[in-house]
Amino acid sequence: MTLAVRYISARTLDTAPAEPSSPGPGEVELAPAFVGICGTDLHIFHGDMDARVAAPAVLGHEMSGRVVRVGPGVEGWQPGDAVTVMPLRWDDTCPACRAGHQHICQRLDFIGIDSPGAMQQRWTVPASTLIRLPDTLPLDRAALVEPTAVAVHDVGRAKVTEGEKVVVVGGGPVGILIALVARAAGADVRVVELSAHRRLLAEELGLTAWDPADDDVP
Structure with a gap:
């Protein structure tokens, strides 16, 4: 018997037993190690997405973990990966998928929102959704791969190049990741953020943060 954290209603969670089933054809059972809490998860927790999320719901789409079991027909994965x-x-x-736009599939399943997510001790997912992690990457940091991928995509879409000046408006988690990725691309980065706490965190990561209310901001 394993446990799962479930969203029940606005600002209400519970912990419930969940009996893991054997992974089916094309599926893999995982043992999540670390799960991030996305801003979307907070919207769900506050009850703002009840029209979409059917309670009880297991959330969590930012995660890292290890393979426990593989289902029939699954190749290339083994326990411990x-x-x-x-x-x-x-x-x-659907028409969007056939046009090559799978990310806007008309029946898209956002795992962890539309179907059960990673806030459980055992989690079964399609093997096609797995991304292999390097052995050198600690699992606590690996849980940030999904939001970091968002930042990498944004910086890539902006075509940021070495030596460019980049201003990131907002020093929340994704804003900070965008700033770090832009810096890694060689840009001269500034983060604009009202919160003194968030500016301090940005500075602790070696970023330059501006308070937009400060008259001395260039």
Whole structure:
């Protein structure tokens, strides 16, 4: 018997037993090690997404963990492999998918929102969603792969190049990740953030943070 954390209603969670089933064809059972809490998860917790999320719901789409069991027909994975999950599952049949735009599938399953997520001791997902993690990457940091991928995508879309000046408005988790990725691309980065706490965190990561209310900001 394993446990799962479930969203019940606005600002209400519980912990319930969950009996893991054997992974089916094309599926893999994981043991999540670390799970991030996304801003979307907070919206769900506050009850703002009840029209979409059917309670009780197991949340969590930012995670790292290890393979426990593999289902029939699954190749290339074995127990102990360190992984994260790309939490999108599309149908490959709708007009968007057929046009090559699977990320806006008309029946997109955002795993951890539309279907059970990683806030459980055992989690079964399609093997096709697994991303292998390098052995040198600690699992606590690996739980940030999904939001970091968002930052990498944003910086790539902006075509940031070495020596460019980049201003990131907002020093929340994704804003900080964007700033770090832009810096890694060689940009001269400034973070604009009202919160003194968030500015301090940015500075502790070696970023330059501006208070927009400060008249001395250039």
